[in-house]
Amino acid sequence: MTSGTESVAPEPRWRQVLASLTPDRRRVLYAFGAAILVFVVGDLLHSGFASTASVKAILVIASFVGFVAAGQTFVILVGGIDLSVPWVLNGAAILLVTSSLGRDGRAAQAILLTLALGLVTGLANGIGVAYLAVPAVVMTLGMNGIMEGLSLGLSKGLTCASCASYAPKAVQNIVRSDVLGVPADLFLWLGIAIVITFLLNATTFGRRIYAIGNNDTAAFLAGINVRLVTVVLYMLSGLFAALGGIVLVAYGGQATLGMGDPYLFQSIAAAVIGGVSILGGRGHYLGALAGSITLVALVSVLLAENMPDWGRSVVYGGAILVILLLYGRERRHL
């Protein structure tokens, strides 16, 4: 982040740095602050909650939300939304196990095939939204149904012979093997976060995304191919939903029906908690990353507290509201 380059001054340095940040970047910091706060409170309530092993386990689960939220962030940045996440993810997970049949030799092809599935669904979403002017909510809602039907129908309700296959060991290792004492999956997440942050902040493609999100007419008049960029973003969203399916099946071993359902609302909530404006044009992936960690850590604290299902659901919704009220409000009218 942008620290350290400011000139020396007598006032507290942190305050200067904070003041020098844009509101969007401050929101990213708040999101990280919220994540850390949840860990601290969790550790106070439940000693050992912030231990290395526990933090690692929570971060791995947060990465699943984080991958899906990456795609969601891209489309939200241009004022869109992707409701097709649950069954693109679920279909991807089923495709991975059925095409690899659990063999390491087929892992690479299976992963490529699965990611291609994500890209194709995203392409269809993007064409519908950008070229055929179907509202994003409708297009991606329809696509979710289409993918649900195809996943259920082609796998015969997940009763097909190859449907019970496990993810290849090589794929399972993404989540299960440690590199330098840290799960490989977390390095993948870090790498993706760096690439996306670079893409959004230091490339013309990234600037185009923000331009479209702020005002698509102005962006069009400035010579940006708004439709093409939109299609690419929906493809990225599909790609990341498929990636979410791959790591989730790597974690659980097998594909299950409905495994993608929690990831729709969690991916949107993570992005928004991280300061990504649902109206488009504002926000950073690092915020969504912090939002994913906050959400998953919060659920973990509630689980550690043995809070019943219903209480978790209520606290979860309440926490999102509190965070939104703290910094998700729009400007006052007039």
Added chain:
Amino acid sequence: MTSVTQAEHYRSRSRFQHFTIQSAPLLLALIMLAGMAALYIGLFYRQLSRLPGNFEWTSVVNTSMPLVFAAVGQSIVVVTRGLDLSVGGMIDLTNGLAATHMHAGTGSMLAWSLLVLLIGGAGGAINGILVAYGRLQPILVTLATLSIFQGLAIKVLPEPGGAVPLEYTKFLANPNGPWGLAFVVLIGAAWLVFRRTRFGVDVFAIGNDEEAARAHGVRVRATKVGAYVLAGMFSAAAGLFLAATTTSGDATSGDVFVLTSIAAVVLGGISFFGGRGSAIGTVAGAFVLTLLINVLFFADINPLYQSFFQGLFLVVAVLLGTLIRRLVGMRG
């Protein structure tokens, strides 16, 4: 097209053309309903060599009613340019409350129906206040309250079960005849009145242009709260109808209505950009969705592919709607 030529277009249209363009989405929804009903009758006849009778139509009406109510509530919010995802949680909660607390006897049934509607209104008020006074985006507020309502529903009814008095089922979802249509007529009449009240005009004004509405003295925030309160009450009514048709409760059975209510609104021709549409179209949209499930069944389509055809139908219907509206608009 520049604004000047648009304005000229506007003036050059006749009254009849205006009416057609304004009501095109509603007409399309009704045509779609007629088409879907014809398809249903045709497929039914091919399979059973007779026309669908009282039993079949009653079942179509009774299974449609919860969606009709949920979707009409959703329509009011969508007209203000909002979205209510908490519909599902509110139906879970109210359905659970009805199944656990309602006892035989007119007093209990009436009291609990009213109480459940009030709870729906209160939930809607929370949404509305957070949206209007909290200045939060509707989709995010209702995402959070969806989770809260779902949690409360599980608290009320941890496992599927409970029961609704038989007389209640007879009243709301009479299995002997499509009497539920009486409620549809009531909704239609209420909508026509609503459109002519100050509140109704304000709701549409906000959806068309919030700033302009504010400048014209519309009490934007209060009106928005009102819209969400109504939506909450309609969701509660949907929960009651669901309890009546299934004669028991399930704290997760309302979840599907988040997406189906949006689908019905879309098929009903209500614009997602606010300020346009009719709840009568939404009612047609809700019936289209129920009929579609029956059509797929009688077309011998593997039920596993049901969502595929529903999703495809939604996208294609919206595409066709856009196309036809463009053609109609261009003629003017």
